[in-house]
Amino acid sequence: MKKFAAAAALLTAATLGTTGAEAQSRDQIRIVGSSTVFPFATAVAEEFGRTTSFKTPIVESTGSGGGLKLFCSGVGTNHPDITNASRRIKKSEVELCAKNGVAGIVEVKIGYDGIVLAASKDAAPMQLSLRDLYLALAAKVPAPGTDGGEGNLVDNPYKTWNQVNAALPNKPIVVLGPPPTSGTRDAFNELAIEGGCKTFPAMKAMKKSNKKAYKALCRGIREDGAYTEAGENDNLIVQKLQTNSEAVGIFGFSFLDQNGDVIQAFPIAKKEGGDSQAPTFEAIADGSYPISRSLFFYVKKAHVDVVPGIREYLAEFTSDKAAGDFGYLADRGLIPLPAEDRAKYEQAASALENLVLD
């Protein structure tokens, strides 16, 4: 017993000793942030560790919001150096950063990610428009036959796809998608649901007259069971689609890329009756696929040259061999930026240009 007590005391002493040392210096880059960017950031981190003399960076998957919160919590080696985000940093987050002394932030856009609507191979193919998605999934929709606007909204009455749009099959609306904590869900609400909402002129008019209500109505997803939150695990959604041919899943493009033999993606049209576009590599890259978003990472300038390797990591991530058209990130499902944009960000990253929000 005495030995154990002694060991415990020793351990505590050792702990306190190393704490001081850790607070002073760190020789390993620490990265937090989006789970969507995680597969790409880890690939770069591993390649960076393999090909340079620096230690392999530690990448944590905390979600975009959680990552920015950690990132903005202060300067010093106890705080992360880089955060990944599947959306752009918000003004409020820049202010939080500034309040905690994080002044210089470098923004790097790394590419695009498409959000895919897919189902089992056995399901009948569907051609969806953003308006169809809005009508099928929003919490409140314009009463049938009306144009929407305040006073004309009802709780979503649609149970099957053909009630939404007669051209769609008579199949119940069963959609599996990410929970509200996910950046994918934010992007889906904004691009698909709001995108469909805007096609009703009365709803669009509300954006000017009552912005708050417009946001709530045009981004709210129904909670009556038609939309099921399937957790952050996209693999799980893919597996569920295979066993239930009626279900439609929402997830990132890289999972479609890996599972093209068992699931099919639905083409999406921006406008009712317009050309629908399948989520292919090319369509997402040139912006013709309507539900795609940009991926970013942010670097704390105060840590550059304090934590070794940050410059080199930036160079690796923005290099042609990683983020270029035929780079190894494209192999993993990242949709690269156009060549001139990538060159611009490569330049900005090596010069450590400060973030400018417009």
Place this chain on the structure above:
Amino acid sequence: MSKETTEFKPTDWQSPEMKARIKRRYRKEKSFRVMGFTAVIIAALFLVTLLGKISSDGIYGFFQTSIDLDVPFSEAVIGNPRDMDADAFEQQVMRTNMLRLINDALVKEFPEVKSRRDRRELIRMVSSGARAQLRDMLLADPSIVGTTQRVRLLASDDIDQVRKGKINPEEAEANRKVKDRELAWYNKLVEEDRISLNFHTAFLTHGDSRDPEMAGIWGATVGSALTLVVTLAIAFPIGVLAAIYLEEFAPKNRLTDLIEVNINNLAAVPSIVFGLLGLAVFLGVMHLPRSAPLVGGLTLALMTLPTIIIASRASIKAVPPSIRDAARGLGASPMQVVFHHVVPLAMPGILTGTIIGMAQALGETAPLLMIGMVAFIVDIPGGVTDAATALPVQIFLWADSPERAFVEKTSAAIMVLLFFLIMMNGLAIWLRQKFERQW
């Protein structure tokens, strides 16, 4: 003779009502047995399905496809080791782009592939880990420069999935990860007997990787071990001392009752709550490093404490009072009674409880999530303050990866975790059987 005895009649076991009652009683007993047996069967079926699914998937995770290639270690690419000293040669090897060697080997094998783009596709059949493989070969034996060696290079995860039959070549080309051309190359390699499926020791000796064929479980295993050492060092002495004090020395009053209720309550608190506590105290106040096994161990120690205290108290209570009385009768002090007699006799029970608590801690992910141990970490941790993950966290991370080949890695990692759990629980049973005493 009183009235009652004259009126009492012995039970007539042969009467029809009694016979019916007995029959009903037997029927009830029988149906209870059937129900109990069915319950066991259902539980066993679930277990068998689970283990069957995991091991049928996971067994592939221990094997990996390789491609045998004739690699020309040409002096033009690497330089001549005889012209320079060992250090210079090592630097030269580190600088060399090993992809050129792989490219040269593939060009010899597939002379018909000409364009740069097609060559890249060809090179992609070989794992990115093959570069390190060639580098290590050169460093181990510089004399191979200038010769051509047949090297067993790791194949990429896609080729590996084709070999394992997980990718169906009949599927339409557009929906397949591996295209027709790659399949043709693959088939040519198969005909030449260059493709082989081998036991993959790297899975047990490497750290994590984003390439499924390179990913290993060793980093997570070491992380788990370091975390458990910290947990044991903290939770065992504190838990046992608390149990001894509460059982043998503490007065029985309202306060100790309250403490007892709270300990029992703590044992049922969801583990994520301990994670939040760890985040607030160890990271927030004490500024210990994030993702370190030290913090993980401290957090898990908080979680395991109630289990150890409850088990220790139960086994101390089970030591008969006569032992204490006899010791006291011979003049032993209260301390001597406890540490010379009660604790050694209670030890098997205490150890069993501790091991079960540790096994629980080994399988825990939620508290580790809060303190940053859910992270991509390639390097094998060397101490309790290095960044590390743990086995269940590794399973969680792999299950969430898009690459298909990680499915089997996930199952294989679960098999490794189950192996450790079985070992620990087996040890607990063995200790109990060997040292337990009956009074």
